[in-house]
Amino acid sequence: MVRCDFCGAEIEGLPYKCKYCGGTFCVWHHLPEEHNCLGLHKAVSTYALERAERLERAAPPRLRSAPAAALYPGEARDLAIGVAAVALAYLHPYSLTGALVALLVALTAYLPHELAHKLAAQRYGYAARYVLSRWGLLLTLLSALPFAPLRFIVPGYVLVSGYGVGRKENGIISAAGPAVNLAAAALLLLAAPASRIAGELVYANAFIATFNLLPFGPLDGRKIIEWKPALWLLMLLLAALLLVAGLV
DSSP states (O other): OOBOTTTOOBOOSSOEEOTTTOOEEOTTSOSGGGTTOTTGGGSOOHHHHHHHHHHHHHSOOOOOOOOTTOOOTTHHHHHHHHHHHHHHHTOOSOSHHHHHHHHHHIIIIIHHHHHHHHHHHHHTTOEEEEEEOHHHHHHHHHTTSTTOSSOOOOSEEEEEEOTTOOHHHHHHHHHHHHHHHHHHHHHHHHHGGGOHHHHHHHHHHHHHHHHHTSOSTTSHHHHHHHHOHHHHHHHHHHHHHHHHHHHO
């Protein structure tokens, strides 16, 4: 018969083995503090465990590289539909040159904007995929009508998933898209005097940047202004200047 190492009583049923000191104890003395456990110093306190968990939750995500071509099932299809919708929105006037400009706008302004969001989120270790928006896609397609007064380029967005996305990370991820458009518009501006198509692309990139920098709803501007208002204002002013330059 097995006896308790502390009180010497016979143990009925299965004995309790202490994981700290290795002794065998009865139901009354199985807890470390009940048998004056010599190995209790090896235990981690509940407070220490809770503190470690809080620190882990509060810690910012570490940067890590993500494969540039990491696409989820169906994401390439959604991107293709989004690009096609943007091309249709820019198709007017209906001509061969107009079709070329529309396609270039979709491929060099809209697509890089969304991929920049995705890659920035992946850089911070978050899952990110491009998804279509039902109402956004409808608004974009309505913008393709010749009598549409405004263009709404919102067929989809990059959905970022992850625990505890901080304000800074959210701001950087949001700023990545307009930053790509501003850089593209600035570079294309150099070629605009010699190329009408380059001028059109300057305007398109500046327009997409300006629209997304508006500080409303789910647009990038609201998340950037919550992180760094001065950066948001600087980007908005630059986008406005490039927008005017694209019209000249």
